[in-house]
Structures are given as structure tokens and as C-alpha cells.
Amino acid sequence: MQGSCLCKQVQYEVDALATPILHCSCQSCRKAHAAAFNTGAGVEHDHFRWLDGEDNLSSYESSAGKHRYFCKTCGSQLISIKEDAPLLILRVATLDDDPGVQPEFRIWKSHEVSWLNYSADIPEYDEWHPEQS
Numbered sequence: 596m597q598g599s600c601l602c603k604q605v606q607y608e609v610d611a612l613a614t615p616i617l618h619c620s621c622q623s624c625r626k627a628h629a630a631a632f633n634t635g636a637g638v639e640h641d642h643f644r645w646l647d648g649e650d651n652l653s654s655y656e657s658s659a660g661k662h663r664y665f666c667k668t669c670g671s672q673l674i675s676i677k678e679d680a681p682l683l684i685l686r687v688a689t690l691d692d693d694p695g696v697q698p699e700f701r702i703w704k705s706h707e708v709s710w711l712n713y714s715a716d717i718p719e720y721d722e723w724h725p726e727q728s
């Protein structure tokens with residue numbers, strides 16, 4: 596599978612996911628991704644490689660030893676690496692290919708925002724809301 600950042604300068608390839616896909620609502624992920632939760636999965640280091648734009652990455656150490664890598668130009672979060680952890684964490688939403696599996700659970704429920712009903716069945720539209728675009 597291949598993935599990329601928003602501006603396409605950074606490209607990567609993943610051989611396989613090593614864990615189920617999950618949604619993480621921890622405060623660090625919420626802030627880093629500017630979203631109610633981040634969707635991630637573990638990947639073995641040997642199963643991940645940068646294809647292009649690695650020199651366009653920057654990183655932020657959001658907690659001791661945890662480095663979040665993102666594109667310097669467009670800000671897309673791509674992976675995180677925790678020192679001494681066996682797996683890196685892929686930001687699954689940056690994949691350009693379908694991983695073929697669906698998220699299995701949510702973590703950091705204790706940090707979930709109060710304004711989102713995570714299991715809500717609400718109206719949906721293929722693109723913009725027809726009356727609010």
C-alpha cells in the first residue's frame with residue numbers, strides 16, 4: 596500500500612499493518628490532527644519505507660520519546676515513532692490505497708470530546724451539505 600501527505604511531496608509505502616486499525620482520542624492526537632480522533636495502526640519498521648520527500652519531514656516530540664512526523668509544507672501527520680517501541684504508528688487516513696480492514700476499537704475514551712456522539716447515526720451527504728456549502 597502507498598500513502599502520501601496532502602501536498603504529495605512526501606510519499607511512503609507500507610507492506611502490511613501489524614495491528615488492527617483503531618481510533619485514538621487522546622488529547623495529543625486530537626491537537627496534532629485537529630480532529631476529534633486520529634485513526635492509526637501499528638506497522639513494523641521493516642514494513643515501512645519513505646519513497647519520496649523524507650527530507651521534507653519535520654517532527655514534534657509530543658511526550659517524552661514520542662515523535663510525531665509530519666510534512667513541513669502541508670502539515671499532514673504521517674507516522675509517529677516512540678523510542679524503544681517495536682512498532683511505528685501509521686496515520687491510516689493518509690493511505691492512498693484501501694487497507695482492506697476496518698477500525699476495530701477506540702482508545703483514550705477518557706479524552707473523548709463532549710461535543711461528539713461517537714456512535715451517532717446522523718444524516719450524511721456524498722459531498723458538501725446541499726444547503727450549507
Ligand SMILES: [Zn+2]
Pocket residue numbers: 600601602603604605666667668669670671
Ligand atoms: Zn506535504
